[in-house]
Amino acid sequence: MDKAVKSVDGPRTRGHGAARGKALEVLALLEQAHADAHCALHHGDPWQLLVATMLSAQCTDERVNQVTPALFARCPDAAATAVADLGELEELIRSTGFFRAKARNIQATAKVLVNEYGGAVPRELAALVRLPGVGRKTANVVRGVAFGEAGMVVDTHVKRIAFRLGWTRAEDPARIEADLCRLLPREKWTRTGHVLIFHGRRICKAPTPLCSCCPVSPCCPRQGVTRSH
Ligand code: SF4
Structure with a gap:
């Protein structure tokens, strides 16, 4: 197991449960704010x-x-x-x-x-x-959206927001995916990708997030954020 994965929630102890519980609370707020989040790519199969x-x-x-x-x-x-x-x-x-x-x-x-x-x-x-x-991101989009399998998509928005939320300290997409898959239950993986992508487009923007109108502002560590609106 690599260090990046360990760094998020450590061994499977009470600490892991607390981190997961907190992450699920944040995710619930984001799901509520972006209830319309979905895969925007038109396709038939x-x-x-x-x-x-x-x-x-x-x-x-x-x-x-x-x-x-x-x-x-x-x-x-x-x-x-x-x-x-x-x-x-x-x-x-x-x-x-x-x-x-x-x-x-x-x-x-x-x-x-x-x-x-x-x-x-x-x-x-x-x-x-x-x-x-075909990389892991594309593969996970297809698994999650076309097949209804659990797929944790890590694109540029997911990468940025997962870091800001303190859900990972990794920079490599594969390690971020591993961190998120350990932190969040399997049934949330596909939805998490959609919600974080919409959150990134609308509020948690690069380079400057709109923290003043963010629904998770009170509980976000804003890791790495130096400037916000
Ligand atoms: S509080 Fe700011 S940094 Fe944290 S998720 Fe919201 S917009 Fe992003």
């Missing part, structure tokens, strides 16, 4: 969510949602994507940025799914992260 999430790297969800209707009309599934012209794929996703690498990874992933999974998206984390261009 696990394949489309997988592609949309891959496209969302370094890009806004809004931009991805503008691009995917034409993309999915042309390539609705892994089978169609696997045999599509790569140049055409690149043009369809150009405005999302890094379009050459994204097109290459999406088509390579489609080929793996066709060759090894009958064209379906696997739901196991280990299988998902072996797909070209």
Whole structure:
């Protein structure tokens, strides 16, 4: 077990229970404030969510949602994507940025799914992260949203807010994920990602959080926060 994981709540003692209880209280307030939190990427099935999430790297969800209707009309599934012209794929996703690498990874992933999974998206984390261009964040989005499995998504918002709330001291996303998974019960993992992402967009912004209108202000240690509104 690495030090970063130990540092959050220590061994499974009364201290861990207290830390979890406090975190759940904070999470409940955030859930209340962001009851509408959800995955904003439009999709019709696990394949489309997988592609949309891959496209969302370094890009806004809004931009991805503008691009995917034409993309999915042309390539609705892994089978169609696997045999599509790569140049055409690149043009369809150009405005999302890094379009050459994204097109290459999406088509390579489609080929793996066709060759090894009958064209379906696997739901196991280990299988998902072996797909070209698919990291733990994308894998957890697909698990949590498309399959209803527990998936603790760590994106830039979750990373920043988990640190400010004192839920982790780690900087590496995999360690932050491990810290959050130890701190929060499994049934809260997927919801936590949605809520923290909405909280990050609306209130706990980078670089300056809006602490004066934050529902968890009285109980937030504001770890690392030097300036706030
Ligand atoms: S009090 Fe400030 S730092 Fe803490 S969660 Fe709220 S906005 Fe973020």
